[in-house]
Amino acid sequence: MRSKLLILLCLLPLQVNANWMGPGDILGRDLDVPGMGDIGHVGIAYADSYSPDSPATQVIEVLNENPVIQINTIENFKSKTKYWGSRWIITGVTKARDAMSIIAQGIIQQALCPIYTSTAQYRPGTSTSCAIFRCDTFVYYIFNAGAGCKLIKDSDVMLPNTIYNAFPNSNGDLNLSKRQNKIVPSIQLSVLTAQKLSDMSLDDFMQIINAPIDKITNEEINDTWKFSQDYSLSSEKRTLLVDKLGFIGRADMLSDFVDKYSKMNDSKVKSMLLRSTLTVYQKYSELENYPKEKEILQNFYQKLLDTKLSANDANIVIRGFTQLSESNIILANLDKINNILNNQKVNLNPYVSVALKIELAFKSKDLEKIYISDILNILKRNDNTQIENLLNQLVIRRLSQSGLESLQTDSKSAIRQYLDSVRYKYIQTNKEKKSIAMSPPFYGAWLEASALVSSSSLEQAGEYVATFLQDKDSFEQMLYVSGLSNNNYMRKAFNTYRVLINFKNNFKNIYDESVGTPWWCTPE
Numbered sequence: 347m348r349s350k351l352l353i354l355l356c357l358l359p360l361q362v363n364a365n366w367m368g369p370g371d372i373l374g375r376d377l378d379v380p381g382m383g384d385i386g387h388v389g390i391a392y393a394d395s396y397s398p399d400s401p402a403t404q405v406i407e408v409l410n411e412n413p414v415i416q417i418n419t420i421e422n423f424k425s426k427t428k429y430w431g432s433r434w435i436i437t438g439v440t441k442a443r444d445a446m447s448i449i450a451q452g453i454i455q456q457a458l459c460p461i462y463t464s465t466a467q468y469r470p471g472t473s474t475s476c477a478i479f480r481c482d483t484f485v486y487y488i489f490n491a492g493a494g495c496k497l498i499k500d501s502d503v504m505l506p507n508t509i510y511n512a513f514p515n516s517n518g519d520l521n522l523s524k525r526q527n528k529i530v531p532s533i534q535l536s537v538l539t540a541q542k543l544s545d546m547s548l549d550d551f552m553q554i555i556n557a558p559i560d561k562i563t564n565e566e567i568n569d570t571w572k573f574s575q576d577y578s579l580s581s582e583k584r585t586l587l588v589d590k591l592g593f594i595g596r597a598d599m600l601s602d603f604v605d606k607y608s609k610m611n612d613s614k615v616k617s618m619l620l621r622s623t624l625t626v627y628q629k630y631s632e633l634e635n636y637p638k639e640k641e642i643l644q645n646f647y648q649k650l651l652d653t654k655l656s657a658n659d660a661n662i663v664i665r666g667f668t669q670l671s672e673s674n675i676i677l678a679n680l681d682k683i684n685n686i687l688n689n690q691k692v693n694l695n696p697y698v699s700v701a702l703k704i705e706l707a708f709k710s711k712d713l714e715k716i717y718i719s720d721i722l723n724i725l726k727r728n729d730n731t732q733i734e735n736l737l738n739q740l741v742i743r744r745l746s747q748s749g750l751e752s753l754q755t756d757s758k759s760a761i762r763q764y765l766d767s768v769r770y771k772y773i774q775t776n777k778e779k780k781s782i783a784m785s786p787p788f789y790g791a792w793l794e795a796s797a798l799v800s801s802s803s804l805e806q807a808g809e810y811v812a813t814f815l816q817d818k819d820s821f822e823q824m825l826y827v828s829g830l831s832n833n834n835y836m837r838k839a840f841n842t843y844r845v846l847i848n849f850k851n852n853f854k855n856i857y858d859e860s861v862g863t864p865w866w867c868t869p870e
Contacts, residue, residue, distance in 0.1 A: 367402045367432045367517050369393045370445030372485065373423055374430035374510040382548060386506035388481050389423055390488070391432065392449045394786065404785070406452045408484040412657065413697040414460040415452065415477070415484070417732055417785060433513035436493075446828050447859035448492035450787045452484065453829075456732070457739035459665065459701055461621065464586055466504040466556035467593040473743060475628035476665075478593075482506040492859075504556060533557070535569035540576045543583065555586045559594050567594055574615070575606065585618045592622030597636045600626055604646045617659055620650075624662050632669055644670045651682040657694050660686050664702050673710035680716075696728045697736065704740050711754060718757045722764045731771060735788045737761070738795035745798040746833040750807075758799040765796045790829020790860065794836070808839025816845050823849055828860050836861050 369392040376383035389407030393400035458471025471477030497512040574587035607619040633640035647667035707717035797810035840846040
């Protein structure tokens, strides 16, 4: 019944006070690309409280920079380009809670090494593969995953302004996008020449890039390869074609990406060829059933460790090399890896640096000893809750899936001491000390990570959570529970301890959206 209600909320215009932006509302602004501003850029607003009268203060969005999924202030969003305004689709006293189940899906993806794509294709991240989104597909995905709500029809054009206009109600601040998206017949590359593609506007060219790939033929794949290597096309268009090939790519195409990378002179296209190798191999469970391709790619990444790399390329190379190599090979190349990680000219974003070092630390006990202290030092220097949440999410995933013994005692102790040192940020009464980028699900991730590194068993971790929540009021409990995992030990705790049983009975929707079995449906 609840999922049906949310689907109705996706369809029916409702009334709300004008000029008041609430959680779950969409914000829009011009795309920062010359000639394509009216295509737009979108993000989802949210509040830092479950109180029904809390206005939105922040926005979660996908950007073509690192980190790809960011939480920023609404003022920051408005300041970048021409601001369109905000629109809404969810209403009622549970608006903040419903929005948070949607936002929580975005925060989950934020911790899964997100990568930006310019295409309309997307892929949610998993424990073994990176999330791949652009701003509109990200909004579409989190509404579908978090509320069972498909914002647009399958036949609609997937673009940011389409998603923005799908929210039927204006907050009264500005108008909706006036752009009229063109639905054009599928264009076969085989009937086009390089000259026609070169003369085509970037807007029209995106229709080719955004075309579905589920029924693409080998002939179309070959044509896409051909034009991606044709220097009579602009660098931007060839990069877009390679971006699409990354989603199309099969394991047997990896050698083509590697070969064309070695021959490519254009740095933008070269970088996209590199990124596409990761897009392809992660689709095939790290190539466990493709030993030949795995060896080719491992050697490819290893050689690139000796080259000058941009920050984006370094992220792909180190992640790929780490995921595809045995720990002894990684240790043998550790000086090269650390030279890149610590190179000021590469200038890795702290979020990316922590993500890569966690990947390395979880590869073996020897690497764990090296990198856990490095990770905690970065956290101390940056005092950033988004980076802390990344550590918390990955610690939860590691310890809940691989067992508490999968991290060494010294590592758990060091992490526990750090999490305790930032405890003040995760206590709701200390509002004046909170980071500006705090998000409700961050509270629960901090609590559960603290429980896991402080306990000798998963059952004891559940008891830790129950004890912590014992003296919290209902709004505080909602903040923490919204960020807990749906692992078996946590569900068991909610059937064991009185405080958690009472919460589950009184706020079943919050429980279901986080700890319980996901309630959302896949709409027709």
